[in-house]
Amino acid sequence: MLKAGAAAGAVAAGGLLGPAPLQAAAKMKGGQVPGYYRFMLGDFEVTVLSDGAYTLPTSLLGTNVPRETVTAYLKANLLDTEERVSHVNIPLINTGKELVLVDVGGGENWMPTAGKLADNMRASGYEPEQVDTVVLTHGHPDHLWGLIDEFEEAPRFPNADYVIAANEWDFWTTDKAMTTLPEMFQGFAIGARKHLPPVAEKTRRIEPGGEIVPGIMTVDTPGHTFGHMSLAVTSKGETLLVTSDAVTHPYISFEHPGWWPRTDLDSAMAEKSRRKLLDMAATDGHLALVYHVSFPGLGRVAPKGAAYRWVPETWQWEL
Numbered sequence: 001m002l003k004a005g006a007a008a009g010a011v012a013a014g015g016l017l018g019p020a021p022l023q024a025a026a027k028m029k030g031g032q033v034p035g036y037y038r039f040m041l042g043d044f045e046v047t048v049l050s051d052g053a054y055t056l057p058t059s060l061l062g063t064n065v066p067r068e069t070v071t072a073y074l075k076a077n078l079l080d081t082e083e084r085v086s087h088v089n090i091p092l093i094n095t096g097k098e099l100v101l102v103d104v105g106g107g108e109n110w111m112p113t114a115g116k117l118a119d120n121m122r123a124s125g126y127e128p129e130q131v132d133t134v135v136l137t138h139g140h141p142d143h144l145w146g147l148i149d150e151f152e153e154a155p156r157f158p159n160a161d162y163v164i165a166a167n168e169w170d171f172w173t174t175d176k177a178m179t180t181l182p183e184m185f186q187g188f189a190i191g192a193r194k195h196l197p198p199v200a201e202k203t204r205r206i207e208p209g210g211e212i213v214p215g216i217m218t219v220d221t222p223g224h225t226f227g228h229m230s231l232a233v234t235s236k237g238e239t240l241l242v243t244s245d246a247v248t249h250p251y252i253s254f255e256h257p258g259w260w261p262r263t264d265l266d267s268a269m270a271e272k273s274r275r276k277l278l279d280m281a282a283t284d285g286h287l288a289l290v291y292h293v294s295f296p297g298l299g300r301v302a303p304k305g306a307a308y309r310w311v312p313e314t315w316q317w318e319l
């Protein structure tokens with residue numbers, strides 16, 4: 001039988017190359033899978049949502065060290081020496097009583113490769129209307145410009161209350177931003193002034209360091225911006241440190257926390273905050289969520305010499 005089948009196939013294919021294929025080539029699908037990743041932190045369910053990614057020139061890295069030193073370091077880690085891809089990983093925390101979103105991504109009008117937060121939220125099973133509280137860690141576009149819709153009118157999370165540091169609110173809603181920011185970042189000021197006023201009535205302006213809802217504490221980490229906040233999320237003895245932009249690069253921020261990125265408004269203050277957070281994470285073994293490293297941005301901070309090393313968490317399939 002086998003012999004006869006093989007012979008028939010050879011005849012059908014019209015040659016000596018064997019049987020003709022039984023199906024056409026599969027069509028390529030294109031596109032990427034939805035960007036969300038879920039895990040339990042004690043009794044809290046955390047869903048990391050991707051807002052997409054964007055690229056930045058490496059000239060923004062390590063501005064207080066010689067350019068050759070930065071380039072050599074990037075090369076040694078097999079990283080591109082011209083551009084870096086920055087992911088945007090945003091936590092959505094369900095405490096069982098409240099749904100808390102920490103930052104809102106860049107929205108539709110910032111970068112074509114970002115603004116995917118709402119789509120990924122829906123793919124993860126949540127709706128923007130369900131969000132109770134939005135915490136704004138700081139006023140930069142990749143964290144803020146998803147606040148109102150693409151027509152720049154209505155809040156995208158219509159039923160939420162908002163929380164931001166009082167001095168951060170003040171900086172971005174007055175002339176301070178425009179007069180303080182270097183020219184290359186002045187567009188940030190124009191955008192923030194469009195996005196914050198529509199939620200003014202529903203925004204709680206706080207002094208960082210307090211609790212937002214039970215289990216979610218703010219940590220004062222100024223420097224990246226003056227009112228920049230991080231979060232410590234704790235349930236049943238497990239803590240997740242949400243660093244926001246006190247930590248930004250998967251290698252440099254950890255191994256060289258003293259190298260200053262140009263994106264920090266007050267570099268020395270930002271370095272102090274970065275070292276404080278890294279020390280907390282390394283000393284207590286806390287899980288950390290870093291916004292701009294590879295999705296989902298979860299990992300731990302291990303000591304390495306006088307500094308640290310980023311150890312990404314293994315993807316888990318069971319909650």
Ligand SMILES: [Zn+2]
Binds near residue numbers: 140142245291
């Ligand atoms: Zn950022």
